[in-house]
Amino acid sequence: MFAPLGIHHIAIICSDYQRSRTFYTEVLGLRIIREVYREARDSYKLDLAIGDQYVIELFSFPEPPPRPSRPEACGLRHLAFAVSDVAGAKAALEAKGVAVEPVRVDEFTGRKFTFFADPDGLPLELYEG
Incomplete structure (x- = not known):
């Protein structure tokens, strides 16, 4: 039986990792749980929390495609x-x-x-x- 317990996390891909890292940690005040650079993917993964709750994975990837439109694009x-x-x-x-x-x-x-x-x-x- 499928019975979700809640939302585990939300994944966000950013275009400028350092700028988004600063925004989510210093402007919004989310706490860093862990930060990993994945050399094979040339990608960062930053796990963030609000209080004790793990909520956001912030990713960087080389040249991600832009969001189609705001905010009524298919997806989040x-x-x-x-x-x-x-x-x-x-x-x-x-x-x-x-x-x-x-x-x-x-x-x-x-x-x-x-x-x-x-x-x-x-x-x-x-x-x-």
Whole structure:
């Protein structure tokens, strides 16, 4: 029987490893679990966590193809981070130079949310919950 226990991780391929590494660790504050350079693939793999939860694998590959369009391309639409205060998180990101859209309210849940992007334009969401 297939019975998922939860999401183990999300894999993201970036175009500029050092830029994305800085963004996810220093701007978003994710904690590095391990970092490996795989010489045979000329690729880095960075395992990141929020608190004690392993959540993101950040990969680099030589010349990855671009994302077809934003955000309605087939595949991952966006990655949402749960925060206790969307307005406060928005202000913290903006203080670090990140462009963040205006805060909106989800018409079905009544919760606040907003979007911003990683260095490759991957849509990221802050969702109050």
